[in-house]
Amino acid sequence: MKIKQIEIFAVNLPLIKPFIISYATYPHIQSIIVKLTTECGLVGWGECVPDEHITGETPDSTYAMLKYTLAPSIIGQNPMEFEKIHEMMDKKVHKAPAAKAAIDIACFDVVGKKLGVPVYQLLGGRYHEKFPVTHVLSIDDPDKMADEAEEKVNEGYRSFKMKVGVDVAGDVKRIKAVRERVGEEIAIRVDVNQGWVNSANTLQAVRHLEGLGIDWLEQPVLQDDIDAMVEIKAKSTVPIMIDEGIRDMHDMREIIAKRAADKINIKLMKCGGIYPAMKLANMAEMAGIECQVGSMVESSIGSAAGFHVAFSKKIIKSVELTGPVKFSQDLGDLKKSYIIPFIQLNERPGLGVEVNEAILTQLTQHSDKVGE
Known part of the structure; x- marks a missing residue:
């Protein structure tokens, strides 16, 4: 199983009410969604919510990091090789944990679907x-x-x-x-x-x-x-x-x-x-x-x-x-x-989440594809 394509979506997730903590007020949540597709046609979903106050990453920097650096580096790789995937990402860029999390999560989702088991x-x-x-x-x-x-x-x-x-x-x-x-x-x-x-x-x-x-x-x-x-x-x-x-x-x-x-x-x-x-x-x-x-x-x-x-x-x-x-x-x-x-989690393969791509399209601010 090889990674064929990675799609990246910048999304604004609407909150029911603003989320207020000591250092910021969030009227909505800026998220980056990753859609990983393998050569055999399986799809894995990943996500990251960067926070410049904690990890030093902004939504814009994370999107660019995924588009230009991390996603291209793993095209053609086997998503089952988690240790190797992380080593490759770490060699490309120091830190940037949220960006790497989006790739990591998508890999686990697609591997669970390939094997027919929940990620746990x-x-x-x-x-x-x-x-x-x-x-x-x-x-x-x-x-x-x-x-x-x-x-x-x-x-x-x-x-x-x-x-x-x-x-x-x-x-x-x-x-x-x-x-x-x-x-x-x-x-x-x-x-x-x-x-x-x-x-x-x-x-x-x-x-x-x-x-x-x-x-x-x-x-x-x-x-x-x-x-x-x-x-x-x-x-x-x-x-x-x-x-x-x-x-x-x-x-x-x-x-x-x-x-x-x-x-x-x-x-x-x-x-x-x-x-x-x-x-x-x-x-x-x-x-x-x-x-x-x-x-x-x-x-x-x-x-x-x-x-x-x-x-x-x-x-x-x-x-x-x-x-x-x-x-x-x-x-x-x-x-x-x-x-x-x-x-209580369900027992569906991968993350066990059914993604609504119509809502994804509705909430997407911009998107890009890496790979075929």
Whole structure:
């Protein structure tokens, strides 16, 4: 089996409501879709959502990287050779993990279809039967966040990720308002997205959070300040998760060596796709660090890829892949698998996603073909 053609689509995915985090507001999500076709006519779908704040990639730079560098380099290659595909991409360009993730995901999808098995069977088989679905609360006034949380509890949700990172005092009010509204039985995770900047600000916040039953505090400081994470972890009774600070195996080695986090948030866009994500999960498992698979708010394609990783590994204890329920239009049908409060994957080959090419055409801003 050889790769014959790669089509690249720049897509704007429409959100039901703007997605607001500490460093940006997203009225829609800019995604790059890859359609990989083999000589035998099989099609694999891939996706990436680049983020210049985390990986240094923009949608425009990622599109160009795929069109002019990465896609041409793998035409004629066997998509089953995951290690070799990544080696070839790494030799062509340093880093650029989101761009590489789009290729990686498409390869896994087409290989699963060729062999007639779900992607998780290519990763060691299915371990988890289902995962709780977490609703993400964008930054807003405390009462509005509490109102939304109450509404979602009534819909069946049992866990929330709260986006904060505006200012310590205001964020503490937001967290307390949600906790008071939903009660003690509902899980709350707090994601600062680097917004508290340093350990001093974070430890000030932690003093107010330690009695609120928070599941974990995620990436409170700047992504490259691993030493600040070490200090916070040593002084906090709230479990600490690292997100933006873990991108690749080099970061993972430092985090393990310094014992810088209680939990790791693996995202395929940060590490380069399914194959590198499995390497990070294995490293974390050896160190006894629990993992989560998170997202950059991808469509059904990218979200399904993350789920296949999560469902295959015992060390992955939670997922936060909410794109398909946040879009007013999606490219695939993964939303059917969200049976609140759980997500349960189907057993179709590859990613198990049926892509609606009419919607893809409708949402595409521009596209190109590489290969025959």
